[in-house]
Amino acid sequence: MKLKNKVALITGATSGMGQGIAKLFAKEGASVVVSGRNQERGHQTAADIKKDGGEAVFIAADVSNLDDVAQLVQKAVEEYGQIDVLVPNAGILGLGSATEVSLETWHQAVGTNLNGVFYLCRFAIPEMIKASGGVIVINASIAGFKAFPNHAAYCASKGALIPLTKNLALDYADHNIRVNCLCPGPVDTPLIWDSAKAFENPETVVQEVGQNTPMRRLGTPADVAKAALFLACDDSSWITGIALTIDGGAMTGK
Numbered sequence: 001m002k003l004k005n006k007v008a009l010i011t012g013a014t015s016g017m018g019q020g021i022a023k024l025f026a027k028e029g030a031s032v033v034v035s036g037r038n039q040e041r042g043h044q045t046a047a048d049i050k051k052d053g054g055e056a057v058f059i060a061a062d063v064s065n066l067d068d069v070a071q072l073v074q075k076a077v078e079e080y081g082q083i084d085v086l087v088p089n090a091g092i093l094g095l096g097s098a099t100e101v102s103l104e105t106w107h108q109a110v111g112t113n114l115n116g117v118f119y120l121c122r123f124a125i126p127e128m129i130k131a132s133g134g135v136i137v138i139n140a141s142i143a144g145f146k147a148f149p150n151h152a153a154y155c156a157s158k159g160a161l162i163p164l165t166k167n168l169a170l171d172y173a174d175h176n177i178r179v180n181c182l183c184p185g186p187v188d189t190p191l192i193w194d195s196a197k198a199f200e201n202p203e204t205v206v207q208e209v210g211q212n213t214p215m216r217r218l219g220t221p222a223d224v225a226k227a228a229l230f231l232a233c234d235d236s237s238w239i240t241g242i243a244l245t246i247d248g249g250a251m252t253g254k
Helices: 016-027 039-051 066-080 103-130 152-175 190-198 202-212 221-232
Strands: 007-010 031-036 055-060 085-087 134-139 177-184 243-246
Touching: 007 016, 007 066, 016 031, 016 039, 016 055, 016 085, 016 221, 031 039, 031 066, 039 055, 055 066, 066 103, 085 103, 085 221, 103 134, 103 152, 103 177, 134 152, 134 221, 152 177, 177 221, 190 202, 221 243
Parallel strands: 007 031, 007 085, 031 055, 085 134, 134 177, 177 243
Antiparallel strands: none
16 A cells, blocks of 8 residues: 555545545545535545545635634644645636636635645645655646636636645755645546536537547546556656646647
């Protein structure tokens, strides 16, 4: 088991990529703190992990809320004693061009996608230092490298995570803390279907997106979870500060 005796805190873990990461980490021996806003899905995810022989607990939190994040980290430490792996995964879209997106939507996207990651690192890193080290795997996006129509808030907030990752990696390497980020492309989760609403024909768009990747398919939560596991475990012990693209070759195309 690659994460035996480790404690992993994963946000946005009640569905999609975060849920896939939580379930795989548990299978690899980690005690998993499942976090998100939807309590029903959160408790179900933790129950599913336990049913499969893993260890998990659900702690509700809105990562855009500073107090929520402080309490989340505190409760995680109270539950399992420490935090070895942090996966800031929660994210929202915030559709609209710069002149059309509402200020409320802009702030919600930045609050969740960027501020939420900052808050998690601010409170979890001191706990990792106490434990003599740890790993942070931030879930960014290929939207950090390229633009998409009517995704101004999403692209801006995800793009900021890449230099933040590098800065965290530099600042905390001496504390034996590695920090990397994932940059998924089109993954078959509820988020991609919400993203497609920016277009006139969402169902056709999603199908075409998968077919237009060099590997001719959408990614799955399992694809992303396996990459997250690689960055979270000792297989990547000399890797820090990178942005790992997982996109079926989408960034190599047009």
